[in-house]
Amino acid sequence: MIDAVPIVSAGQIDLSTRHPQLDPGHLLEGLTPSKRFRAVRFANFLPNAEFPSQAQAQGSLEQFVTSLQVPASGGFRRLFSRKNTAVEGRGLYLDGGFGVGKTHLLASACHAASVPKAFLSFQELMYLIGALGMNRALEAMRPMRLLCIDEFELDDPGNTHMANTFLGELMPLGLNVVATSNTEPGRLGEGRFNSHDFERQIQGIAGRFQNLRLDGPDYRQRGSTLGEPLSSQEWTVWQGRQASDSLAELGYARLQGVLLSVHPARFGQLLSGVQALGLWGLTPMPSQNDALRFVHFVDKVYDLGGQAALMGAPLERLFDETYRHGAFAKKYARCLSRLSELLREARTG
Numbered sequence: 001m002i003d004a005v006p007i008v009s010a011g012q013i014d015l016s017t018r019h020p021q022l023d024p025g026h027l028l029e030g031l032t033p034s035k036r037f038r039a040v041r042f043a044n045f046l047p048n049a050e051f052p053s054q055a056q057a058q059g060s061l062e063q064f065v066t067s068l069q070v071p072a073s074g075g076f077r078r079l080f081s082r083k084n085t086a087v088e089g090r091g092l093y094l095d096g097g098f099g100v101g102k103t104h105l106l107a108s109a110c111h112a113a114s115v116p117k118a119f120l121s122f123q124e125l126m127y128l129i130g131a132l133g134m135n136r137a138l139e140a141m142r143p144m145r146l147l148c149i150d151e152f153e154l155d156d157p158g159n160t161h162m163a164n165t166f167l168g169e170l171m172p173l174g175l176n177v178v179a180t181s182n183t184e185p186g187r188l189g190e191g192r193f194n195s196h197d198f199e200r201q202i203q204g205i206a207g208r209f210q211n212l213r214l215d216g217p218d219y220r221q222r223g224s225t226l227g228e229p230l231s232s233q234e235w236t237v238w239q240g241r242q243a244s245d246s247l248a249e250l251g252y253a254r255l256q257g258v259l260l261s262v263h264p265a266r267f268g269q270l271l272s273g274v275q276a277l278g279l280w281g282l283t284p285m286p287s288q289n290d291a292l293r294f295v296h297f298v299d300k301v302y303d304l305g306g307q308a309a310l311m312g313a314p315l316e317r318l319f320d321e322t323y324r325h326g327a328f329a330k331k332y333a334r335c336l337s338r339l340s341e342l343l344r345e346a347r348t349g
Contacts, residue, residue, distance in 0.1 A: 006232065006235055006236070006239070006249070006278075006280055006311070008249050009239060009242070009244045009247055009249065011244040011245055012244045012245070012247040012248060012249060013245075013246070013247065013248040013273060013274055014248070014250075015248050015250060015255070015258050015270060015271075015274075016250065016254060016257070016258050018258075018262075018269075018270055019261070019262075020262060020266040020269035020270055020272075021266075022131060022263060022265055022266055026269070027124075027127065027128045027131055027132070027265070028128070028140055031118035031119055031120050032110070032118075032119050033107035033110055033111065033119050033148075034303035034304055034305060035303075035304055035305030035306075036302065036303055036304065036305035037103060037104065037107035037303075037305075038107075038305070040104045040107045040108055040111070041108050041111055041112070042058060042061075042062055042105075042108045042109075042112060045058055045101060045104050045105060045108060047101070048100075048216045048217075048219075050216070051100075051214075051215045051216035053096075053212075053213050053214055053215045053216075054100060054101060054214050054215070054216055056212075057094060057105065057212040057213070057214050058105060060092070060212055061092060061094070061105055061108075061109050061178065061212070062112070064090070064092055064109070064176075064178070065109050065112045065113050065146075068113055068114075068115050068145060068146060068176060087174055088171060088172050088173075088174070089145075089170070089171040089172070089173070089174050089175040089176040089177065090176050090177075090210070091167075091171065091176070091177045091178070091179070091208045091209035091210065092177075092178045092179070092209060092210055092212055093152070093178075093179050093180075093181065093185050093206075093209035093210065093211045093212065094106065094178070094179065094180045094181070094212050094214060095180075095181055095182075095183070095184055095185070095211055095212065095213050095214070096182070096213060096214030096215065096216070097182060097214075097215075097216070097217075097218060098182065098218045098333055098334050098337040099217070099218030099219045099337055100214045100215070100216040100217075100218070100219070101214065101216075101219070102150075102180040102214060103150055103180055105180075106119070106148050106150055106178055106179075106180050107119065107148070109146075109148060109178050110146070110148045113145075113146045115145035115146050116143050116144050116145050116146070117144060117145065117146040117147070117148065118141065118144050118146075118147050118148070119148040119150070120148075120149065120150070121149070121150045121151050121299070121303075122149050122150065122151050122152045122153060122159075122163075122179075123151070123264065123296070123299075124265070125149060125163075125166075126159045126162060126163075127263075127264070127265035128140075129162050129166060130162075131265065134162065134165060134166070137166065138166065138169050138170060141166075141170060141175070142170065142173070144170075144175055145174060145175065145176060146175075146176050146177075146178070147170075147175055147176070147177045147178075148177075148178050148179075149177060149178070149179040149180070150179075150180050151180060151181065151182075151299075151334075152179040152180065152181040152183075152188075153181060153182075153183060153188065153189075153330075153331075154188040154189035154192070154202065154205075155189070155192050155193075155328075156192065156193050157193055157197075157198055160188075160189060160193075160198050160201050160202060160205075161198075161201065163205055164201040164202075164204050164205050167205060167208055168204065171208055177208070177209070179209065182330040182333075182334065183330065184211065185205070185206035185209050185211055186202070186203065186206045188202050188205065188206065189202055191326075191327045192327040192328070218337050227315060227339065227340035227341075227343035227344055228314060228315075228343070229282060229310045229311050229312055229313070229314065229315070229343065230309050230310060230311050230343065230346060230347070231311075232311070234309075234346075234347060235278070235280070235309055235311055238278070238307075238309045238346050238347075239278065239309070241349060242275070242276040242278075242307065243275065243276075246273060246274060246275035246276060247274070247275070247276045247277075247278065248271075248274045248276070248277050248278070249277075249278035249279075249280070250278075250279065250280075251279075251280055251281040252279060252280070252281045252282045252283060252312060253281060253283075255279060255294075255297075256290055256293070256294070258270070259293045259294070259297055260293070264293070264296045264297075264300075267296065267297055267300040268300055268304070271300060271301065271304055271306075274304075274306060275306045275307065276306055276307035276308070276309075277301055277306060277307070277308045277309070278308075278309045279308070279309070279310050279311070279312075280310075280311040280312060281311070281312050282310055282311065282312025282313045282318065283312060283313050284313055284317050284318060284319075284320070285318055285319060285320070286320065288320075288323055288328075291318075291319050291320075291323055291332070292328060292331065294318075294335075295328075295331050295332065295334075295335040298335050298338055298339060299334075299335070299338070301342070302338040302341075302342065307342075307345065307346060308342040308343075308345075308346060309343075309346045310339065310342070310343060310346075315336050315339055315340065316336075318336075319332045319335075319336075
């Protein structure tokens with residue numbers, strides 16, 4: 001833990017003064033891979049030779065994308081015959097642990113596809129459906145031929161029902177879906193709610209996908225332990241490399257106050273223009289609500305591809321052991337993996 005608050009750069013962005021409003025129309029803008037995955041392609045994916053499933057998944061996904069065709073002249077409706085039938089869309093499900101390249105492959109598929117397409121996380125899809133309503137969300141996505149969904153997971157009966165309805169309406173009409181997850185399709189929702197009561201819906205979702213397993217270690221860890229927060233000296237060096245007009249620095253306690261006032265669907269708006277985030281005074285998180293809110297925030301910081309520096313408690317102490325081995329264990333493990341990568345980037349520049 002640090003003994004003093006670091007000197008804050010002048011002229012930086014103050015997140016506590018931002019109060020982004022949820023505009024449903026805004027949710028339909030920019031449904032593309034985020035900055036961190038803007039340059040990834042199949043050609044620069046490096047499968048681990050010790051785990052052949054990675055190269056196999058890459059090959060299957062490339063074939064899948066190649067098979068997608070731009071609809072003939074006349075648009076999406078030409079997919080339908082006069083009997084109102086359509087070629088049903090297919091689903092691929094990239095299942096594997098953290099740091100094996102699932103999101104790299106998913107973003108590569110989105111970049112490579114020459115059809116109407118959209119890319120978003122599962123949580124963003126749920127926020128979109130909740131904000132627009134199911135009917136408007138279905139209408140907005142109806143022209144799409146490919147939907148790429150990152151971090152597919154069922155947290156509760158509500159998003160189980162929404163996901164089942166959404167996919168059940170659009171995939172028979174020609175929507176193809178590629179999803180990534182850390183959970184096998186048939187085990188979605190396990191341990192998070194009474195999934196046995198929703199087994200029919202869960203199996204209905206799982207049955208729409210061909211499962212592609214990616215094995216291998218987390219490349220972000222590279223055999224090491226979790227990254228340590230920066231020292232005061234390392235923070236000063238990192239801070240000196242940042243432009244103040246795109247830098248935001250604040251203490252963890254203040255950040256939690258900000259996150260309490262902003263819906264997770266607006267975290268992207270909250271971080272608009274922020275290229276570097278400095279967060280000091282990290283402490284263990286005794287409240288799971290605070291911890292999950294922080295996880296969502298880290299996901300957005302990571303996806304946006306900016307810099308981040310952290311000072312305070314070691315990463316392994318941030319989340320209670322009961323959380324790290326409970327229903328949301330995979331969310332916490334992903335967050336710690338990403339924080340480790342951000343810390344390594346902060347040290348190396």
